[in-house]
Amino acid sequence: MPDSKSIQVNTTPAYSVTIAPGLLAACGSHLRALMPPCHMAVVADSTVAPLYLDTVQKSLSGAGFTVSTCVFPAGEEHKNFSTLSMILEFLAERRLTRTDCVAALGGGVTGDMAGFAAAVYLRGIRYVQLPTTLLAAVDSSVGGKTAIDLRGGKNLAGAFLQPAAVLCDTDCLATLPREVFAGGAAEAIKTGVLCDESLFSLFEDGTLAAEPSEVIARCVAYKAGVVERDEREQGERRLLNLGHTVGHAIEACSGYAIPHGHAVAAGLAVIARAGETLGWTEEPVAARVAACLRQNGLPTGSDFSPEALAEAAYADKKRSGGDITLVVPKRIGLCQLKKIPVRELLSVIQAGLEG
Ligand code: NAD
Ligand code: GLY
Numbered sequence: 001m002p003d004s005k006s007i008q009v010n011t012t013p014a015y016s017v018t019i020a021p022g023l024l025a026a027c028g029s030h031l032r033a034l035m036p037p038c039h040m041a042v043v044a045d046s047t048v049a050p051l052y053l054d055t056v057q058k059s060l061s062g063a064g065f066t067v068s069t070c071v072f073p074a075g076e077e078h079k080n081f082s083t084l085s086m087i088l089e090f091l092a093e094r095r096l097t098r099t100d101c102v103a104a105l106g107g108g109v110t111g112d113m114a115g116f117a118a119a120v121y122l123r124g125i126r127y128v129q130l131p132t133t134l135l136a137a138v139d140s141s142v143g144g145k146t147a148i149d150l151r152g153g154k155n156l157a158g159a160f161l162q163p164a165a166v167l168c169d170t171d172c173l174a175t176l177p178r179e180v181f182a183g184g185a186a187e188a189i190k191t192g193v194l195c196d197e198s199l200f201s202l203f204e205d206g207t208l209a210a211e212p213s214e215v216i217a218r219c220v221a222y223k224a225g226v227v228e229r230d231e232r233e234q235g236e237r238r239l240l241n242l243g244h245t246v247g248h249a250i251e252a253c254s255g256y257a258i259p260h261g262h263a264v265a266a267g268l269a270v271i272a273r274a275g276e277t278l279g280w281t282e283e284p285v286a287a288r289v290a291a292c293l294r295q296n297g298l299p300t301g302s303d304f305s306p307e308a309l310a311e312a313a314y315a316d317k318k319r320s321g322g323d324i325t326l327v328v329p330k331r332i333g334l335c336q337l338k339k340i341p342v343r344e345l346l347s348v349i350q351a352g353l354e355g
Helices: 024-032 048-062 082-091 110-125 134-140 170-175 177-193 195-203 211-229 236-241 246-254 260-279 285-295 306-313 342-354
Strands: 004-010 015-020 038-043 066-072 101-106 126-131 145-150 153-159 167-169 325-332 334-341
Touching: 004 038, 004 211, 004 236, 015 211, 024 048, 024 101, 024 126, 024 167, 038 048, 038 110, 048 082, 048 101, 048 170, 048 285, 066 325, 082 145, 082 236, 101 110, 110 126, 110 134, 110 145, 110 153, 126 134, 126 334, 134 170, 134 177, 134 342, 145 167, 153 236, 153 325, 170 211, 177 195, 177 285, 195 211, 195 285, 211 236, 236 325, 236 334, 246 260, 246 306, 246 325, 246 342, 260 285, 260 325, 285 325, 306 334, 306 342, 325 342
Parallel strands: 015 167, 038 066, 038 101, 101 126, 126 167
Antiparallel strands: 004 015, 145 153, 325 334
């Protein structure tokens, strides 16, 4: 296929991420090349379903799959136990077996929840990711992290399960509201800060909107390497949480009204500023990060108090006993893990908000 890019993720099991326009209309034949005809339960939210479900259903049926569709209300506030329970009951009612498959058609919320349902239904069945947001394309559809939010915090219940395939149809980006596209840009900018000055500079000069498939492929290739080396987040994979300690706290403080990508953007700006103030980060990283985020329509701070953010961050998975591990940029393209006592988190956040 012209314009098609493919990246192999050598986890257990291994799978490929295909990035191309028009993939949803061809998803049936792509998936038939990977598995025999089976019952495919397609999970989508109420915004994505009217846009893309029909195309996917036709393609899958045409390739010989039996298709059931499960639609839930869109939004992070529905990434919870009651939606998970609805999806699990749906799979049971439709009598899916271990030779069947779940397809997550949508953004990160759909991927995380449908993936978690696949991980626990019958103690684990196969699933595939059909990402429709930039955020899902550059980050959440790859790597096998699945989760729901609990009242106590973000992504607090979940499982690791690698998808059998990721089919990223870049045509889906055309229907994204500007704010949702920007949320994906935040995770892509995060990747540039983590690993690659030249990738970061693409966001400084506005290349993202012009050539999203190039940016998606570079972000996925980087993430694939990290996940292959550290599938269960015992070490290096923790770097991918850059911006997330404060980001998750902002999301939680807002009652999930602030979208994930926007909260991560603010978290990225805060940790870069704190890093400079505390001597961990070289200048002018904070100014470059903030300018780049602004240029891509993203926030660089928060109105929540440092005390409220620190309190919310105590619930974070990155805390372990009396310590919390922060991801801190040293320079653009190089970040490091910094373990600090939890009692110092408030002063780090204060430095990041005030710096
Ligand atoms: P989302 O799935 O809620 O999508 C954002 C909005 O865009 C929704 O309203 C959705 O209906 C709509 N939408 C999706 N595709 C569309 C399209 N093509 N056209 C028009 N509208 C469309 O949110 P998101 O930003 O994609 O993902 C955020 C979630 O991803 C968070 O819950 C976050 O925790 C999770 N996440 C997971 C990982 C991981 O590794 N598992 C990584 C990063 C983020
Ligand atoms: N988005 C963080 C991770 O996949 O590990």
